[in-house]
Amino acid sequence: MGGVHPPENKLAEKQSIERLDPPKTVAIPLSQHLGVPAQPVVTRGDVVKTGQLIAKGEAFISAHIHSSVSGKVKKVDAVIDASGYRKKAIIIDVEGDEWADGIDRDESLLKDFSLDPKEIMEKVHAAGVVGLGGATFPSHVKLNVPKGKTAEYLIINGVECEPCLTADHRLMLEKGEEIMVGIQLQMKALGVEKAIIGVENNKPDALSHLTRLANDYTGVSVQALEVKYPQGAEKQLIKALVNREVPAGKLPIEVGCVVHNVGTALAVYEAVQKNKPLIERVVTVSGSSVKKPSNFMVRIGTPVSELIEAAGGVPDDTGKVVNGGPMMGKALSDLSVPVTKGTSGILLFTKKETPRPAEQNCIRCARCVTICPMGLEPYLLAPLADKQRLEECEDERIMDCMECGSCLYICPSAKPLLDHIRVGKANVGKMIRERSA
Amino acid sequence: MNILTVSGSPHYHAKESVSNLMYGVIFSLIPAMLVSFYFFGLPAVVITLTAIVSCMFFEFIIQKYLIKGPVTIFDGSAIITGLLLAFNVPANLPLGLMVIGSAVAIGMGKMTFGGLGKNPFNPALVGRVFLMISFPVQMTTYPQPGAFPTRFADVVTGPTPLTKLKDGIMQSRTVSEIMPELPEYGNLMLGNMGGSMGEISAIAIILGGIYMLVKKIISWHIPIAFIGSAAIFAGIFWLINPEVYPDPVFQLLSGGLMLGAIYMATDYTTSPMAPWGMIIFGVGCGLLTVIIRFFGAYPEGVAFSILIMNAFVPLINRGMKPKRFGEEVKNG
Numbered sequence: 001m002g003g004v005h006p007p008e009n010k011l012a013e014k015q016s017i018e019r020l021d022p023p024k025t026v027a028i029p030l031s032q033h034l035g036v037p038a039q040p041v042v043t044r045g046d047v048v049k050t051g052q053l054i055a056k057g058e059a060f061i062s063a064h065i066h067s068s069v070s071g072k073v074k075k076v077d078a079v080i081d082a083s084g085y086r087k088k089a090i091i092i093d094v095e096g097d098e099w100a101d102g103i104d105r106d107e108s109l110l111k112d113f114s115l116d117p118k119e120i121m122e123k124v125h126a127a128g129v130v131g132l133g134g135a136t137f138p139s140h141v142k143l144n145v146p147k148g149k150t151a152e153y154l155i156i157n158g159v160e161c162e163p164c165l166t167a168d169h170r171l172m173l174e175k176g177e178e179i180m181v182g183i184q185l186q187m188k189a190l191g192v193e194k195a196i197i198g199v200e201n202n203k204p205d206a207l208s209h210l211t212r213l214a215n216d217y218t219g220v221s222v223q224a225l226e227v228k229y230p231q232g233a234e235k236q237l238i239k240a241l242v243n244r245e246v247p248a249g250k251l252p253i254e255v256g257c258v259v260h261n262v263g264t265a266l267a268v269y270e271a272v273q274k275n276k277p278l279i280e281r282v283v284t285v286s287g288s289s290v291k292k293p294s295n296f297m298v299r300i301g302t303p304v305s306e307l308i309e310a311a312g313g314v315p316d317d318t319g320k321v322v323n324g325g326p327m328m329g330k331a332l333s334d335l336s337v338p339v340t341k342g343t344s345g346i347l348l349f350t351k352k353e354t355p356r357p358a359e360q361n362c363i364r365c366a367r368c369v370t371i372c373p374m375g376l377e378p379y380l381l382a383p384l385a386d387k388q389r390l391e392e393c394e395d396e397r398i399m400d401c402m403e404c405g406s407c408l409y410i411c412p413s414a415k416p417l418l419d420h421i422r423v424g425k426a427n428v429g430k431m432i433r434e435r436s437a
Numbered sequence: 438m439n440i441l442t443v444s445g446s447p448h449y450h451a452k453e454s455v456s457n458l459m460y461g462v463i464f465s466l467i468p469a470m471l472v473s474f475y476f477f478g479l480p481a482v483v484i485t486l487t488a489i490v491s492c493m494f495f496e497f498i499i500q501k502y503l504i505k506g507p508v509t510i511f512d513g514s515a516i517i518t519g520l521l522l523a524f525n526v527p528a529n530l531p532l533g534l535m536v537i538g539s540a541v542a543i544g545m546g547k548m549t550f551g552g553l554g555k556n557p558f559n560p561a562l563v564g565r566v567f568l569m570i571s572f573p574v575q576m577t578t579y580p581q582p583g584a585f586p587t588r589f590a591d592v593v594t595g596p597t598p599l600t601k602l603k604d605g606i607m608q609s610r611t612v613s614e615i616m617p618e619l620p621e622y623g624n625l626m627l628g629n630m631g632g633s634m635g636e637i638s639a640i641a642i643i644l645g646g647i648y649m650l651v652k653k654i655i656s657w658h659i660p661i662a663f664i665g666s667a668a669i670f671a672g673i674f675w676l677i678n679p680e681v682y683p684d685p686v687f688q689l690l691s692g693g694l695m696l697g698a699i700y701m702a703t704d705y706t707t708s709p710m711a712p713w714g715m716i717i718f719g720v721g722c723g724l725l726t727v728i729i730r731f732f733g734a735y736p737e738g739v740a741f742s743i744l745i746m747n748a749f750v751p752l753i754n755r756g757m758k759p760k761r762f763g764e765e766v767k768n769g
Contacts, residue, residue, distance in 0.1 A: 006449045084443070163449065235762065245763045320442045331443040347448075354448040360455050360512075361554035365705040370656065370712075375761040377710060397761060405447030412453045413554075419445050 002373040003228035003236075004406045006163050006327065008202060012286045012293035013166040017174055019297045020310055022069045022094050026301030027079045028054065029089040032340040033130040034137045035061030040090055046073045051100040051277050054090055057128070063138040063341075064128035065090075068279035068299035070098040082323040082330055082337050089338065092301070103276050109177050110273040113184060117143075120189040120272055127271030128278050128341075132263035133157055133168075133232070134324060136342040139268065142258055143189040152256035153242055154187050154195040156265055158210070159225060159232030161200060162325025165345045167282040168262050170295045172199070172206040175266050176213045182269030183220055190258055196241050197222045197262070200231055229327060230404040234259050236373050248400050283307060283339055287348035289315035298339055304346050305335040319351030326354070327405045357414040368407040368417060374400045378407035378417040385424025390431050393424050399432075401425060455553070458705075459513025461654045465645035466520055466700070472628045472638040476582035477528035481634050485523040487532050491539030492519035499548045514553050518542050521561035521700060524635020525693065525740070526568065527579045529594065534572055538564040558747045559707045562740045569740070579631040597632045598625070599692045602683060603736035611680040625690035636696040639689070646699035655703045658712055662719025663698035663726075664689060670727040682731060694726060697739035707747045714757035721746045 031037035038055035048054060048067040055065040071094040078086040099105060115123070125140035145151050156179075160168040172179065183195050197214070199207050201224050214220045225231055225240055235246045237259060244255040252259050260268075263281065270276040279300055286293040291312025298307060304323070308314055314321075314335070322329040323337070324344055368378040376397060384393045401421055408418040473481045496515040500508045522542050526535065542564030550556040569576045578594045596604065598619045605615035620630045628638025636642075649655045668689055674682035688694065693701075702708060702722050709718050722742045729738025 004451070006447075006451070239762075247763045248761070250763075314439060316439070318439045318441070320444075320448060322446075322448050324446075326449045327447040329446055329448065331441070331446075331448065333441060333443045349448060351442070354442070355450050356444060357450060357454065360509075361552065363455055363458075363514075363554040363705045364708075364710060365458065366656075366710045366715075369710045369759055372759070373762065375759045375764070377759065379710065400762065403446070409447045409449055410451050410453065412451075412455050412458055414450065414454070416445075418447070422445065 002371045002375070002406065003230065004371050004410055005227070006229055006409060008227075009164045009286075009288070010166050010169070010202070011164070011288070011290075012284050012295050013169055013203075015166070015170070015294050017170050017282055017295045017297050020299075020302070020307070022097055022299050023302045023306050025074070025091060025093055026069050026299060027089040027091045027303070027338040028065060028068060028301040029079070029081050029087050029338060029340055030055050030065065031087055032065065032136060032300070032342060033057070033063040034135060035059060035063070037088065038062060038065045040076050042073050042090065044073055044075050047071070048073060048092060049098050049100040051103045051279055053277075057138070061138055061141055063130050064126065064277070066128055066277040066279050067092060068301050069094045071095040080334050080337055082332060082340065082343065084330070084333055089301075104274040105276075106274075109181070111181055112273060113188060115185075115188075115272065117189045117191060120185050123272045123275070124189070124268055127267070127276065129264065129267045129271050130278065130341050131261055132267060132281060132341065132344070133261035134328070134342055134344055139260065139264055142260065143186060145190060145253060145258075149253045150256060151190045151192045151253060151258050152194070153258070154183065154190055154192050155238060155241055155252075155257050155259040156183055156195060156197040156262055157232055157234075157237055157259055158197050158199040158203075158206065158262040159237060160203075161227075161229045161232040162327055162329075162344075163229075164286050164347050165284050165325050166286070167284045167295055167344050169203050169206055171266060171282055172203070172262055173209055176209050178269045179262050179265045180213050180217050180220065181273065182265035182267070184217055185268055185272050186260060186265060187219060192258070193219050195220045198225050198237050198241050199223070200225050200227045202227045229406065230373055230402075233373065233402055233404060235402075248397065278341060281339070281341060281343065283343050284345035285311040286345065287315070287318070288353065289317055289350060290348055291315070300341060301338045303336050303338055304332065307339065307346055308335065308348065315348060315350075317350045318348045320349045320354045322347040322349065327409065328403065359415055360413040362413050362415055365412060367410045367412065371406045371410050373404060373406065374402065376401055378421060379415075381424060382415060382417040382420035385420045385427070388427065390424070390428050393428050394432070398424050398428050455514070456512045458654055459517055461652055462517055462649065462700075463513060463520065465648040465654070466635070468641035468644045469524065469635045469638055469696070470520070472641045473524070473528065473634040476628060476637065477580055477634060480580075481528045483532065484526065484528055484530060484535055484634065485520065487535045488523035488539055489516050489519035491536045492516070492522070492543050495540050495543040496548065499544060500552070504548070504552075509553065512553065515543060518547065518560045518564075521635070522564045524696060525561060525565040525633050526576065528634050529578065529580045530575055534568060534575055538568045541567040554706050556706055557750065558744055559701055559704050562701055562744050565740050566744060579633070581631045582629050582637070595631050597692065597736070598630055599730065599736040606681060612683045613680065616683070622686060622690060625687070630691075633693060636693040639695045642695040642699055649699075656712070656715065658715035659703045659708055659719040660698045662716045663702050663722045664694070666720040666723030667694060667698075667726050670724055674727070674731060688727065688730070692730075692737045693739040697722070697726070697743055701739070702743050702746070707750060709750055709753045709757065711754070711757050711759040714753040717753055717757060718746050718750065721749065
């Protein structure tokens with residue numbers, strides 16, 4: 001149902017993952033995940049090692065945070081993060097790179113499936129693993145199937161349907177074995193027999209590589225998917241792979257599915273087999289004018305500007321820098337913001353590439369209705385939201401919108417459909433909370 | 438240092454605009470236009486240009502001096518209205534009437550409601566029906582096709598196949614008696630018959646329709662529902678009594694059915710938004726067309742049926758929602 005075909009522009013898909021050295025200073029935000037921010041357990045002046053726990057996420061939906069470098073805590077202070085708001089972060093001056101005890105830094109593949117489900121979950125929790133696809137939902141929560149529900153499928157998201165991004169693609173090619181082991185561990189934790197890896201047809205090398213690897217792992221299969229955006233959205237992916245529709249407002253477990261990103265599978269592997277917390281991730285740095293489009297393995301907390309420097313610096317014609325993909329990413333106002341667990345890409349666009357054409361009258365061409373992956377009517381929701389007709393917005397299921405941006409992308413009249421809907425969702429959400437309070 | 442733009446996602450926009458779509462429609466109308474020029478000659482060219490220029494002129498006047506807003510006469514929509522209005526009149530229509538029709542189409546049909554995207558009724562059809570009711574003689578004096586007549590006087594006029602049929606039925610003649618007097622299906626297909634300028638050639642219109650489908654300017658729902666339902670309803674009557682009701686192929690190839698189904702009913706602004714709504718709209722148009730043709734006073738019913746269905750569009754949009762994701766939980 002629905003979907004659009006934006007230009008893919010995967011300029012960095014042939015670039016192997018390159019490891020960047022830790023920067024001079026890192027700023028590690030306390031809220032890099034969905035849910036309650038973590039509480040710092042270090043203070044100014046403390047000496048920390050790489051991989052050491054520096055903030056605890058004790059709430060049910062929260063995640064631990066570890067130091068990505070070794071050095072001295074400079075301060076715990078508010079810094080501007082990718083959202084544009086000031087958020088609390090632990091700022092560390094880097095000295096050397098001394099790792100905490102117990103972390104296995106050896107690159108050799110380990111396959112130890114002796115742990116029981118609870119132990120796997122605890123290790124994932126301890127390592128602060130969150131969903132690396134972008135939503136950053138704490139992974140251990142997803143591995144813990146709620147009472148009364150059963151998981152039937154583990155779905156692994158290797159779709160990477162956002163244009164420009166190539167981080168997951170490179171991981172599938174370069175860390176395929178580790179991802180497979182991670183998947184087996186997740187299957188064990190969930191108690192499922194079947195895992196399906198969904199990959200779009202535009203990555204034939206990743207498809208054939210993973211298919212070959214999957215032969216050695218029971219219950220794991222790889223499925224090629226049609227190239228369209230948003231094929232990698234959780235609900236759309238489940239629909240494409242097992243033909244089940246997650247009901248509105250419900251989680252995938254409702255239809256017996258748990259979805260994890262390929263990057264998360266790798267993080268689970270490292271957490272369980274190597275005791276390595278989530279302190280680094282792959283970030284695509286790309287753009288048509290960027291000298292050296294790249295995929296970098298960087299420490300969490302590294303300023304975005306350092307990544308751009310490593311890719312050849314900010315091109316002169318840059319008009320917009322986006323954290324994430326071009327369809328759902330956030331435009332940055334400041335290039336000193338730190339890389340967090342959810343940073344999948346830093347894209348530098350020229351003014352021409354990211355136009356906001358002048359708005360015209362809606363001609364009711366119905367394109368937004370045809371392409372909406374959730375079966376909504378953006379042409380109707382946007383003016384209702386704009387006019388604060390919130391009850392009607394709710395009846396027209398505004399809360400089902402996942403903000404994929406397809407409607408605004410396709411609109412020939414360049415109506416700011418999603419902008420209005422976003423505000424409408426916030427207002428309707430508030431109305432619903434007040435009603436139940 | 439560069440100045441960075443900060444705005445909400447998405448940061449890409451499809452290279453699609455209103456005028457792109459409109460000029461795509463205009464491009465697809467070229468075959469039908471050439472056919473009308475071929476069969477009706479210079480007068481057809483003059484009528485077409487008059488309609489287009491008048492429509493743009495009236496839109497300009499209204500936008501500039503009445504609304505005092507931005508002038509958007511080059512977005513292509515006024516050109517389409519003019520072109521389609523010209524397609525809906527006989528080639529020998531007095532030019533003054535063409536100008537009046539354009540004024541009504543743009544003024545009453547479109548700008549009264551706020552211009553592009555706001556009008557409930559198809560402007561070209563509003564213009565056509567206004568002319569039809571106000572100037573019935575001039576609007577039904579159809580020139581017969583002849584290759585390249587250069588002066589209006591050269592044109593031989595006569596009724597359209599649908600009118601001949603209607604008149605014949607009214608005189609209690611049977612279909613099998615009338616049929617030999619009408620053009621063969623091959624000529625109906627090509628457009629070698631009397632009729633409004635642009636509606637005569639089914640094949641040229643279908644060609645344009647295929648272009649629009651391939652370019653995704655329109656979706657298949659409305660044309661298929663319209664043509665299919667007209668064929669089915671006409672077919673049912675034909676099976677009941679072939680001496681009073683001609684066969685469905687004749688129905689599809691004569692009059693304005695193809696032009697209506699492919700160009701008039703698919704007008705974005707005046708058609709429903711959701712797929713099932715479009716199908717209901719198309720079926721309604723097809724059904725009403727057949728009913729008017731068989732039982733109405735007019736031999737042709739396409740324009741009226743589309744206008745009637747236009748009035749139902751808000752209701753259809755309210756009732757026919759797209760299939761919401763996750764609405765029916767199917768597990769399999």
